[in-house]
Amino acid sequence: MLRCSALFAAIACGAVAALPVLAAPAVSVTDMARWQAQAAHVSIARDTWGIPHVTGKSDADAVFGLMYAQAEDDFPRVELNYINAMERLAEAEGERELYRDLRMKLFIDPQELQAQYRASPPWLRKLMDAFADGLNFYLATHPQVKPRLITHFEPWMALSFSEGSIGGDIESVDLAQLEAFYGQQARPATVALASLETGLDPEPSGSNGFAIAPAITKNGHALLMINPHTSFYFRPEVQMTSGEGLNAYGAVTWGQFFVYQGFNERLGWMHTSGGGDVIDEYLESIVDRDGAWFYRYDGVLRPLKAVPITLQYKRADGAMGAKTITVYYSHHGPIVRAQDGKWVAVRLMHSPLKALMQSYMRTKARDYAAFYQTMELRTNSSNNTVYADADGNIAYFHGNFIPVRDPRFNWKQPVDGSDPATEWKGLHTVAQTITLFNPKNGWIQNTNNWPYSAAGANSPRRQDYPAYMSVYGENARGLHAVKVFQNKTGLTLDSLIATSYDSELTAFESLLPPLFAAYDALPVGDVQQLALADKIALLRAWDWRYSLTSTATSLAVFWGQKLAELAGKQAREQGVPVVDFMATDKVTAEQRLAALASAAAKLQRDFGNWRTPWGEINRYQRLTGDVVQPFDDAQPSLPVPYASGNWGALAAYGHSSKSTTKRIYGERGNSFVAAVEFGHRIRAKSILAGGQSGDPKSPHFQDQAAMYARGEFKDVLFYPEDVARHLERRYRPGE
Numbered sequence: 064m065l066r067c068s069a070l071f072a073a074i075a076c077g078a079v080a081a082l083p084v085l086a087a088p089a090v091s092v093t094d095m096a097r098w099q100a101q102a103a104h105v106s107i108a109r110d111t112w113g114i115p116h117v118t119g120k121s122d123a124d125a126v127f128g129l130m131y132a133q134a135e136d137d138f139p140r141v142e143l144n145y146i147n148a149m150e151r152l153a154e155a156e157g158e159r160e161l162y163r164d165l166r167m168k169l170f171i172d173p174q175e176l177q178a179q180y181r182a183s184p185p186w187l188r189k190l191m192d193a194f195a196d197g198l199n200f201y202l203a204t205h206p207q208v209k210p211r212l213i214t215h216f217e218p219w220m221a222l223s224f225s226e227g228s229i230g231g232d233i234e235s236v237d238l239a240q241l242e243a244f245y246g247q248q249a250r251p252a253t254v255a256l257a258s259l260e261t262g263l264d265p266e267p268s269g270s271n272g273f274a275i276a277p278a279i280t281k282n283g284h285a286l287l288m289i290n291p292h293t294s295f296y297f298r299p300e301v302q303m304t305s306g307e308g309l310n311a312y313g314a315v316t317w318g319q320f321f322v323y324q325g326f327n328e329r330l331g332w333m334h335t336s337g338g339g340d341v342i343d344e345y346l347e348s349i350v351d352r353d354g355a356w357f358y359r360y361d362g363v364l365r366p367l368k369a370v371p372i373t374l375q376y377k378r379a380d381g382a383m384g385a386k387t388i389t390v391y392y393s394h395h396g397p398i399v400r401a402q403d404g405k406w407v408a409v410r411l412m413h414s415p416l417k418a419l420m421q422s423y424m425r426t427k428a429r430d431y432a433a434f435y436q437t438m439e440l441r442t443n444s445s446n447n448t449v450y451a452d453a454d455g456n457i458a459y460f461h462g463n464f465i466p467v468r469d470p471r472f473n474w475k476q477p478v479d480g481s482d483p484a485t486e487w488k489g490l491h492t493v494a495q496t497i498t499l500f501n502p503k504n505g506w507i508q509n510t511n512n513w514p515y516s517a518a519g520a521n522s523p524r525r526q527d528y529p530a531y532m533s534v535y536g537e538n539a540r541g542l543h544a545v546k547v548f549q550n551k552t553g554l555t556l557d558s559l560i561a562t563s564y565d566s567e568l569t570a571f572e573s574l575l576p577p578l579f580a581a582y583d584a585l586p587v588g589d590v591q592q593l594a595l596a597d598k599i600a601l602l603r604a605w606d607w608r609y610s611l612t613s614t615a616t617s618l619a620v621f622w623g624q625k626l627a628e629l630a631g632k633q634a635r636e637q638g639v640p641v642v643d644f645m646a647t648d649k650v651t652a653e654q655r656l657a658a659l660a661s662a663a664a665k666l667q668r669d670f671g672n673w674r675t676p677w678g679e680i681n682r683y684q685r686l687t688g689d690v691v692q693p694f695d696d697a698q699p700s701l702p703v704p705y706a707s708g709n710w711g712a713l714a715a716y717g718h719s720s721k722s723t724t725k726r727i728y729g730e731r732g733n734s735f736v737a738a739v740e741f742g743h744r745i746r747a748k749s750i751l752a753g754g755q756s757g758d759p760k761s762p763h764f765q766d767q768a769a770m771y772a773r774g775e776f777k778d779v780l781f782y783p784e785d786v787a788r789h790l791e792r793r794y795r796p797g798e
């Protein structure tokens with residue numbers, strides 16, 4: 064599963080282009096009166112960090128206020144998420160985004176979503192109505208805000224973006240291969256586009272989730288660490304409460320009306336990407352019969368379904384153009400590429416109504432039994448879940464949507480679409496999936512790694528489950544987490560934060576010894592041995608820990624990056640994570656030594672000294688409110704001690720786009736982070752990368768940045784009396 068940001072990946076190839084101003088539809092007197100009446104039931108209290116604490120008479124009132132508050136903080140990000148989700152990005156960005164829109168249209172049909180909205184339960188329709196009304200009321204009361212495309216939101220649109228992940232399962236479809244297949248004017252291509260990148264795997268787009276049982280805490284209360292690793296500024300921090308029992312606090316993805324990762328007064332949930340295998344590819348044997356396409360299934364030919372899709376796009380002159388592409392479907396799903404003379408169909412979960420229900424219902428669960436019941440909807444396809452509650456329970460769910468399949472097949476690879484034995488056979492129940500409940504060791508960890516180290520010696524056993532239930536291996540963050548939580552006792556909120564920010568870069572524990580061995584094997588007096596002696600000495604003395612003053616961190620990270628450039632292509636050809644491959648004997652001694660020389664030379668060239676402290680290189684910078692952040696070495700920035708999750712940093716901090724600067728500026732990693740203690744009263748601390756607002760003129764644009772860089776958390780203001788003592792402004796939507 065690809066877990067890149069739907070919002071940021073959609074525009075990663077360039078800055079957001081300007082569009083002609085679109086006229087907003089006239090607001091009827093009836094609509095305005097209805098919105099104003101609902102606004103009268105809503106209160107928004109902004110605390111001194113600008114965080115909105117939204118209170119409504121009903122859940123729908125709280126949703127109305129939440130959407131209004133989100134639009135106040137960053138309407139461009141709200142809108143862009145729906146431009147992308149509703150396959151309209153090319154209308155905003157131009158023809159280069161046609162195939163991104165096509166990928167969405169392969170699975171999402173607005174007419175289908177409208178039908179699902181009409182068929183949804185009345186309680187959910189009220190929430191979707193409030194979602195649209197809150198955004199439309201904001202636009203009606205802020206005529207100076209000029210939407211790029213969406214001048215009026217419809218309730219059914221909430222179903223187009225219903226699960227909350229940073230990117231959805233649909234984004235696993237490779238855009239380059241999709242364009243290679245459908246980009247021909249006459250007929251689909253018969254070969255796939257092959258592309259292999261070199262260098263490190265992208266900054267891990269996932270998360271850390273840690274749950275601590277009362278038995279190993281100082282106060283006898285369960286603790287939860289909520290630590291998403293996402294694109295910065297992708298989720299704000301909110302609280303939403305109502306007279307109908309809603310009281311959820313945490314991170315909400317721009318444009319969604321439910322807290323995605325967070326807690327209520329009784330329990331908390333943290334999602335980490337990478338559960339079981341939820342997406343499968345089928346090799347379809349294609350037959351051309353007089354210009355019509357068929358595919359083989361169970362010994363007979365079936366016709367492929369041909370669907371013409373018309374895509375709108377903005378032309379270079381600003382006018383709108385259109386292109387129609389005929390796409391093909393087998394009963395397994397849409398055809399997305401070709402491989403070895405066959406066509407590849409993709410099958411994945413598409414159940415937006417149930418997904419939206421699950422996303423919202425879990426925020427109101429009051430105990431483990433109620434939370435488990437929401438999990439039985441089995442539509443949280445892209446995530447694991449780490450859980451803790453006020454009753455002292457901790458739990459783990461490895462995935463939630465897991466199709467039942469024949470374990471004889473290798474589901475990591477495309478399977479034979481003509482064989483009925485490769486069909487899905489329903490879904491596994493939650494009880495059949497990999498879970499943990501109150502393990503004896505007293506802690507649970509997941510870092511997008513496999514579940515077989517989630518609770519140390521009390522972890523699930525690999526041999527007890529089909530291979531498709533866990534598709535990721537162990538990673539450096541997982542090894543690090545086990546190391547820091549093993550035998551821990553007396554944990555508090557503050558010591559949980561400190562442990563979660565432990566500074567070891569665990570990957571270098573296995574990466575550096577082969578480098579040292581390669582160096583030691585050089586002949587005495589060898590030119591390379593003399594040139595690298597002081598570099599090797601620095602790394603030998605290093606304790607694998609990052610800090611602002613560490614020069615060894617700088618050298619190790621630059622060496623690792625250079626070695627990844629040399630070994631990355633081979634690693635990807637063999638299907639092995641690059642960092643894991645770098646520790647094997649398939650990387651030569653010559654490559655390891657050459658990478659060290661190259662890294663030292665780059666540091667010397669870029670910073671004037673190969674012994675440059677890490678804090679001089681690794682920086683935080685937020686100059687504008689642009690979705691794609693510009694960076695400039697000449698502009699002010701803050702030193703940051705953290706490092707890439709690729710190296711095992713629990714507090715992950717990395718750069719994911721092509722660098723145009725000498726310094727490293729973080730774009731993803733620790734974003735919204737919260738630690739929660741579930742006692743008689745909630746105690747929690749949190750921090751955001753930057754601040755709550757996307758407006759550079761706001762005092763909350765980056766008022767948390769310096770604290771974020773220091774690893775310093777603010778107190779969460781969960782109770783009304785706490786908010787009242789730290790109140791910046793209280794108002795109703797429209798005021």
